Amino acid sequence: MRDQQITKTYRELQQQICSQLENADGKSAFVTDYWKKELGHGYTMVLQNGNAIEKAAVNFSSVSGSVTNSMKDSMKIVEGSEYFATGISSIIHPKNPFVPITHMNVRYFELNTGLAWFGGGIDLTPHYINKKEASWFHKELKTICDYYDSDFYPVFKSWADNYFYLSHREETRGIGGIFFDYQTAYENESFEKLFDFTRKIAEAYPRIYIELLTKNRNTEFTEKEKNWQKLRRGRYVEFNLMYDHGTKFGIDSNGRVESIFLSMPPMANWEYNFTPKTGSKEEETLSLLKKDIDWINMNS
Amino acid sequence: MRDQQITKTYRELQQQICSQLENADGKSAFVTDYWKKELGHGYTMVLQNGNAIEKAAVNFSSVSGSVTNSMKDSMKIVEGSEYFATGISSIIHPKNPFVPITHMNVRYFELNTGLAWFGGGIDLTPHYINKKEASWFHKELKTICDYYDSDFYPVFKSWADNYFYLSHREETRGIGGIFFDYQTAYENESFEKLFDFTRKIAEAYPRIYIELLTKNRNTEFTEKEKNWQKLRRGRYVEFNLMYDHGTKFGIDSNGRVESIFLSMPPMANWEYNFTPKTGSKEEETLSLLKKDIDWINMNS
Numbered sequence: 373m374r375d376q377q378i379t380k381t382y383r384e385l386q387q388q389i390c391s392q393l394e395n396a397d398g399k400s401a402f403v404t405d406y407w408k409k410e411l412g413h414g415y416t417m418v419l420q421n422g423n424a425i426e427k428a429a430v431n432f433s434s435v436s437g438s439v440t441n442s443m444k445d446s447m448k449i450v451e452g453s454e455y456f457a458t459g460i461s462s463i464i465h466p467k468n469p470f471v472p473i474t475h476m477n478v479r480y481f482e483l484n485t486g487l488a489w490f491g492g493g494i495d496l497t498p499h500y501i502n503k504k505e506a507s508w509f510h511k512e513l514k515t516i517c518d519y520y521d522s523d524f525y526p527v528f529k530s531w532a533d534n535y536f537y538l539s540h541r542e543e544t545r546g547i548g549g550i551f552f553d554y555q556t557a558y559e560n561e562s563f564e565k566l567f568d569f570t571r572k573i574a575e576a577y578p579r580i581y582i583e584l585l586t587k588n589r590n591t592e593f594t595e596k597e598k599n600w601q602k603l604r605r606g607r608y609v610e611f612n613l614m615y616d617h618g619t620k621f622g623i624d625s626n627g628r629v630e631s632i633f634l635s636m637p638p639m640a641n642w643e644y645n646f647t648p649k650t651g652s653k654e655e656e657t658l659s660l661l662k663k664d665i666d667w668i669n670m671n672s
Numbered sequence: 673m674r675d676q677q678i679t680k681t682y683r684e685l686q687q688q689i690c691s692q693l694e695n696a697d698g699k700s701a702f703v704t705d706y707w708k709k710e711l712g713h714g715y716t717m718v719l720q721n722g723n724a725i726e727k728a729a730v731n732f733s734s735v736s737g738s739v740t741n742s743m744k745d746s747m748k749i750v751e752g753s754e755y756f757a758t759g760i761s762s763i764i765h766p767k768n769p770f771v772p773i774t775h776m777n778v779r780y781f782e783l784n785t786g787l788a789w790f791g792g793g794i795d796l797t798p799h800y801i802n803k804k805e806a807s808w809f810h811k812e813l814k815t816i817c818d819y820y821d822s823d824f825y826p827v828f829k830s831w832a833d834n835y836f837y838l839s840h841r842e843e844t845r846g847i848g849g850i851f852f853d854y855q856t857a858y859e860n861e862s863f864e865k866l867f868d869f870t871r872k873i874a875e876a877y878p879r880i881y882i883e884l885l886t887k888n889r890n891t892e893f894t895e896k897e898k899n900w901q902k903l904r905r906g907r908y909v910e911f912n913l914m915y916d917h918g919t920k921f922g923i924d925s926n927g928r929v930e931s932i933f934l935s936m937p938p939m940a941n942w943e944y945n946f947t948p949k950t951g952s953k954e955e956e957t958l959s960l961l962k963k964d965i966d967w968i969n970m971n972s
Contacts, residue, residue, distance in 0.1 A: 418944050420944065429944070540929055540932075602939065606936070609909060609940075613909070613910060613913035613914050614913050623840050630944060630945045632840075633910075634944055636942035637942065638942060638943065639941045639942075640909075640939070642938060644718050644727075644729070644930060644934055645705070645930045
């Protein structure tokens with residue numbers, strides 16, 4: 373029952389997100405690939421080469437199967453041999469380097485023991501950090517969180533700081549946002565609350581992003597700034613292939629490779645020992661890629 | 673004693689490789705960064721934006737320290753608390769898509785229990801597989817191997833097939849080559865033999881590559897072929913970040929990040945669900961990215 377309800381809702385939310393992003397972009401349309409494998413099915417929706425969006429990927433899937441040893445290890449599953457999982461996962465790479473990269477995910481995971489939980493979040497990776505926008509972004513997330521639980525924002529904000537972290541670079545991926553996992557939903561009450569919370573996150577995602585896209589999509593930029601964007605995308609690739617749990621889960625559960633790797637940027641660069649000039653915008657951004665920054669109050 | 677001897681030889685070989693590649697390229701020069709950290713030191717040598725070479729990286733390092741738990745797991749170390757390691761590792765990304773990417777590594781690892789071993793290899797990742805060149809490449813490696821042991825080529829060729837494999841794509845990284853590890857060197861006799869073998873590999877590396885570079889560096893290519901090269905580089909990134917033991921060892925041992933990530937291509941692309949046309953060169957290359965191809969005899 374719950375499975376079907378969430379599957380249906382998440383699939384509808386996926387279409388809603390795509391429709392809003394497509395309208396905002398104004399040029400390219402999303403193409404939809406339906407896939408079906410032994411473990412389940414999914415819809416992979418991609419918009420490429422738009423006016424303002426270089427690549428937007430919105431994945432939906434609903435899968436079930438046997439819990440593998442690798443899943444037991446990485447997800448710390450103690451009991452349970454069968455699972456069901458459904459979720460939406462999205463990533464947007466804009467053309468303009470002054471528009472941030474963003475990522476959103478909501479997911480539901482259930483074991484045959486009855487244990488079930490929600491996870492998800494939204495986070496932002498600006499190529500150039502704009503403090504005012506960063507503060508606004510975090511306030512938007514806090515408003516959504518506070519409606520459900522005043523602990524949500526502080527706990528999930530800190531979770532994002534620790535999760536979206538490239539330890540080998542000692543760098544956060546961006547300005548974070550919120551990230552949560554293992555929010556158990558035994559009772560109907562907690563189930564409804566968490567389910568609704570993930571719905572609100574998915575709904576807020578295109579609205580928040582379109583605001584930032586609209587503001588900066590026509591900002592002039594140089595070749596040098598475009599190059600910096602590609603270097604930052606290189607970091608994004610490092611995170612996705614080295615740390616991301618979604619990529620790992622996708623591969624461990626024998627998911628559809630092209631859908632999993634949809635999170636990759638269209639192009640990314642690496643440059644040996646690139647060091648931004650003292651006092652440059654690039655240097656300022658790097659100095660802000662740290663955990664535990666109080667974005668909301670940083671301007672006050 | 674052995675430590676110093678190998679360190680000195682490998683550092684000299686690094687300079688020799690760079691000097692030959694620089695001559696062959698004819699434009700850009702290698703820049704050298706010396707680094708020193710608590711665990712040891714190294715020389716990072718990079719050539720960028722040459723006539724024919726887009727990026728050549730040749731790393732040398734000599735490090736020692738305490739065996740970490742992560743190293744114990746990944747290197748299957750049972751006894752021993754301190755290690756010494758030295759090696760050369762190189763990667764070359766050419767400009768022309770008809771010139772292959774290549775990679776070479778030789779390394780020596782020693783534990784305070786007295787256990788010591790050599791590892792290394794050479795492998796080739798053509799963007800477009802040329803069967804004749806692939807056969808020639810493998811013959812060259814077999815000739816080097818056979819001088820030392822007739823088992824070396826078949827065993828190390830198969831090892832390369834299994835190691836340079838992207839299981840999530842069910843694709844080999846390229847046409848393989850030779851790869852070996854844990855070749856123990858207790859006795860002076862086996863030590864001298866293996867040390868000499870790794871020396872011969874490092875010496876052969878620029879000679880073999882320059883042959884392939886010279887043959888194809890001026891071959892005409894289209895934008896479409898250049899794009900295919902970038903997609904193949906995307907696969908290279910996936911391998912390096914998801915499977916490569918050298919990257920893992922570098923990070924686990926707290927190595928110098930910029931030297932570890934020197935193996936990354938200057939730029940790489942990802943394109944959702946890219947499928948080469950039936951009968952195209954790209955399709956033929958994909959069909960040959962398989963394990964256990966007998967490259968040497970495939971044309972006879």
